[in-house]
Amino acid sequence: MCSEASGRRLLGAPLSRRAVLASVLASTGLLPPAGTSGRPAIRPRSAWAGATCPVRAAMPSEAPGNVRVLLVHHSETGNSYGSMQVPAILRSFYRYHVGKGWPDIAYNFLVDRYGGIWEGRAGSLAQPVMPSATGGSQGYSQIACWVGNHRATAPTAAAQRSMISLLAWLAKRYVIDTAPGATTSFVSRGSSKWPRRAPVTTRTIEGHRSMSSTTDCPGDAAYAIVKRTFQRDVSRAMTGWT
Numbered sequence: 001m002c003s004e005a006s007g008r009r010l011l012g013a014p015l016s017r018r019a020v021l022a023s024v025l026a027s028t029g030l031l032p033p034a035g036t037s038g039r040p041a042i043r044p045r046s047a048w049a050g051a052t053c054p055v056r057a058a059m060p061s062e063a064p065g066n067v068r069v070l071l072v073h074h075s076e077t078g079n080s081y082g083s084m085q086v087p088a089i090l091r092s093f094y095r096y097h098v099g100k101g102w103p104d105i106a107y108n109f110l111v112d113r114y115g116g117i118w119e120g121r122a123g124s125l126a127q128p129v130m131p132s133a134t135g136g137s138q139g140y141s142q143i144a145c146w147v148g149n150h151r152a153t154a155p156t157a158a159a160q161r162s163m164i165s166l167l168a169w170l171a172k173r174y175v176i177d178t179a180p181g182a183t184t185s186f187v188s189r190g191s192s193k194w195p196r197r198a199p200v201t202t203r204t205i206e207g208h209r210s211m212s213s214t215t216d217c218p219g220d221a222a223y224a225i226v227k228r229t230f231q232r233d234v235s236r237a238m239t240g241w242t
Contacts, residue, residue, distance in 0.1 A: 038172055038241040040165040042109070045119045048087035053094045055122045057103035062128040066140055067174035068184040070167050071133075072226050073107060073145035073208045074218040079153055086112045089147060090120070097132065106132040107145040109166055115158030117166050120145070128174060135192030135212030138200060140184075142170055143208065150219030160225065167205060167230070168237035176204050178234045205230045 081089060094105045107120040108131050123129045124142070131143040144166055146155050155163070171178045182204045190196035193213040202210055207226050208217035218226065 038238065039169045040117055040162065042117045042119055042125060042166070044125060045122055048090040048118060049094065049122075053091055053105070055104045056098055059103055059121065059123065059129050061123070062130060062140065065175070067128045067142055067170075067176065068140040068186050068204070069202055069211075070170055070176065070205050071141050071143045071208045071211060072163065072167075072206070072218045072222065072230070073143050074150045074155075074222055075110075075145055075147050076149050076151075076217070076219070077147065079113060079148040081113070081147075083112070083114050083116070086114075086116060086118070086147065090118060100132075102132040104132075106143065108142045109144045109170075110147055111144065111155075111159050111162045111166060112147045113156045113159050115156075115162040117162050133191070133208065133212060133215075134217075135214035136190050138186075138191040138194045138211050139189035140186045141211070142174070144170070146218060146222060150222035151216070152219075152221055154221040154225060164230065164233045164237050168234045168241075171204070171234060172238055172241060178204055178231050178238070180231045180235065182231060203231065205234060 075093060077089065090105065090110060093107075097106045098104070104122050105120045108124040108129060110118045110120050112118070119125045121129050121131055128142060130139070131137065131141065133143065144163060146159055146163065148155065148159070154160075168178070170176070176184075183201055184204050185199065185201045188194035188196060188198045188200050191212050193211055194200050205226065207223040208215055209223065
């Protein structure tokens with residue numbers, strides 16, 4: 001994964017007005033912090049990891065204005081777990097991910113079948129920590145993952161509502177346009193679908209498969225929902241927020 005400095009060099013273009021606005025807001029302390037209007041209830045990493053899942057290496061964060069796209073994932077694991085099993089499931093993800101050489105669980109946030117939202121990668125509640133991803137990360141993103149397998153089965157209604165709430169909060173926080181049809185453009189830092197320095201244009205809310213050719217995430221059943229309604233639903237969720 002690239003550093004902030006290399007990410008800015010790869011961009012190779014003047015900052016957009018949106019990026020400038022985000023940078024100004026961040027520098028003045030006006031970028032919405034955790035706990036402001038619109039933030040859903042999110043369990044911190046400590047609620048599942050405790051002292052048993054240490055971060056293995058430093059993890060850089062995106063520069064202000066550089067979160068351009070919110071990617072939806074699924075864990076491709078079972079759907080019939082109980083609510084009390086979720087922390088242990090997240091710990092199993094952590095062990096698998098660090099075994100792949102990643103410094104922590106890959107996802108910034110996770111949503112379980114009961115609608116519970118969990119901080120994943122350490123620091124994600126405080127700042128836009130760069131996630132890891134199968135097929136490499138093209139950068140400029142935050143990843144939110146449904147806990148379950150959604151190739152053939154859609155996420156529960158509770159899980160869909162919570163994912164929409166989470167994405168709406170992230171979109172507000174990082175000044176992302178989620179109007180239906182909204183797109184964003186950047187220069188890839190390198191993934192299996194978008195090689196390093198390739199120009200990328202994508203919807204601002206997307207399935208992870210749009211950024212990697214080595215995954216079908218978030219599964220066909222979930223992707224159909226994300227593609228069809230999520231920009232609209234996230235925009236509606238943000239209506240009236242202060």
